[in-house]
Amino acid sequence: MVHWRKWLRILHRDIGYIATGLTVIYSISGIAVNHVQDWNPNYAITESTTMIGHIPDSMINSNNLVKYILNKVGETGKLKNTFYPDSASVKIFVEGNTITANLRSGEVLQEKIKSRTVFRETNFLHLNAPKKLWTFVADIFAAALIFLAISGLFMIKGKKGITGRGAWLTALGILIPVVFYLIYF
Template structure:
């Protein structure tokens, strides 16, 4: 392939996917930290509740759903669990946490964070058309990387002289995390 053709392909694919690359990169960073905070949602209102002491043995899915109705939560129920003496209920737009011994807790209502929640859906979307588009995008990123590696033809910074070492280091680094630290 001619040098000018490689440069043109690299440039045009880079321009075409620029927005998607930035969106995937930002949403990927946010998803890396989703256990520390909820990047997709922000708190709108927190209200205290007191339902009285709760027997952990009585906590079933039906009990959790009934309690949500009692607390006037109307959105879709997702799940419940008991952890460290607290009952946690998760709904589409609410989270509830109640101390089993005292029955005191809070209901947190939230909304989706504009733009961030839509961007993060890129990583979660499972529709066939999006999966195929993402596959094409992934292959294009490989093509962008390969064409970029061969854009410099002369000097000390070519792929043959220096680039391959950095490329190998770039492959080894995630493997270290994958096999030694994960």
């Protein structure tokens, strides 16, 4: 007769292998999202200021103003939109770049946006942006993590298992979130 611990180890091992990829995805994204107040995990935004010099008065009310500014800063990306927040400035939205030009001083601020490889994709999945079938996959993964946590309690017998040292470590694992809940809630 096959012992139940053998089957538990087999299931724990195989489900653990399957869960590895998802665990890495959720972990990378979790670290990134935990620090969202310090940085944008999906995009790297770089700001630069340049002077394009005096903008000729004939250009200010011209249909060619945006082209003139884009040419001066060397921007060749696809123009998406423009906006005049006031009479002294224009915002130009280009694919991957937001340009704000002061029409009086000739100062131009550029905010270039570049997607962060790996982080953007993992955040997309972790925050369940796809919905639909991904919700089902994420729920199965959550159930697999519960199984791995509980089955892990019974992997080892004796004083190093759940009846010995494992009990203390399990209690600590439960106590940590409870303490933080009591402190911050």
